[in-house]
Amino acid sequence: MSARSTVTAAPIARLVEAFHRLPGIGPKSAQRLAYYILRAPPEETEALASALLEVKERVYLCRICQNVTDRDPCALCVGSDRDRALICVVEEPLDSLAVERAGSYAGLYHVLHGALSPMDGIGPEQIKIRELLDRVRDGDVREVILATNSNMEGDATASYVARVLRPFAVQVTRIARGLPAGADVEYADEVTLGRAMRNRLPLEAEPEPEGGAEVR
């Protein structure tokens, strides 16, 4: 590090260092990006700088779904084309984007901003479960779909939320789990294969969105 700073001008070294901290950016990529910025036209760097500042200043959490937004409540929560009786619970904002991309869901979301990880000290109070509870208590929610990750933390979160919602007259479902597209049966773990087998679907009929398959 110190060897490099003596060769590199201090501002460039600082920029390299900043890029290096970003996920997926190694030391070489960080250098390449820094030198690109150095040569880029001033408008481009100004646009980048203001975009960086804006994202911290103008983006906050939607008071309803807790997703990141620049308008509160967010466009999705006030949109008229969504089924407001459905809530899909996800761990992170990126998860809601993934579900949106899949294009087979037209309800609302709830972003927990994390998953229960008891051994790391992340308990129910550290994620946005209380906010979900308020929504279910106050609104006309018919179904809560738990789309947390299919790992220990995601499963723990899903069963905890299901338990929290038990007193309410709302259907709680968990997204089906099975083989991802392109996966080999041979390498599937037994939990996945067991669930895939239990929740198998008839080939002829299109799976019904509700009630067709065994849920949970």
Added chain:
Amino acid sequence: MAAPRVYRTEAVVLRQRGLGEADKICVLFTPGLGRIEAVAKGVRRPRSRLAGHLEPLSRSSLLLARGRSLDIITQAQTLDAHAALREDIDRLSRGLYVAELVDRFTDAAPDATGLYRLLVETLERVEAAPGIDLAVRWFEMQLLADQGYQPHLERCVRCDAALTPDGNGFAAALGGVLCPDCAARSASRPLSARAFRLLRYLQREPFRNVARVRVETGLSRELEMHLREAVHVALDRDVKAAGFVDAVRALAGAGDGPGKG
């Protein structure tokens, strides 16, 4: 001749943490090496062939390659995924507590067969036994003994007087039970006669005998409080999963979860 570059072991995955973009470090407990950490490469990618076999609490057969600092998991095959444990929040919370205790207490060790068996059997009991909490209490008692923190339950830890059933106190910081006189004079928690008897029973009886004991809720909570404190003193830190056990229990409300030991 150098040690072989790859080796095979069975292991229980105690926990995982992220490493870089796509890898994870798995904390494993093995019969032959005790607690070790190993890298699982690429398990955060969706099509990882390893990921599903390395979930926390699962017992797997692993092939590891020696690395410079940490060994690398090259193959994994689930032996017991504890699927039922993962789908029941009451059992899962206890399973995580058990895993955290083993993670905190243990270190690399040439022979951990006894402790490994205790861990595997406890996870099986937490997954399927009717009295989950009792299985965890027995585990705590055996783990404390194994690690050299066995509570003294025969004579007063201060004045060495023989103990009678009533009026004693449990002083985790002193390593055991205080007679009524000493309990009155130093910091301790009241120890009911029934909890005292059950603590002794947990300490000397195999689990198949302990499992036959009926323990009602109040007594179960008292035992939990004493043993948690003993664990806390031995570790000199809180067990984070204990808070989760409490949170799950608070939700269960009118005791509608499965058998609370």
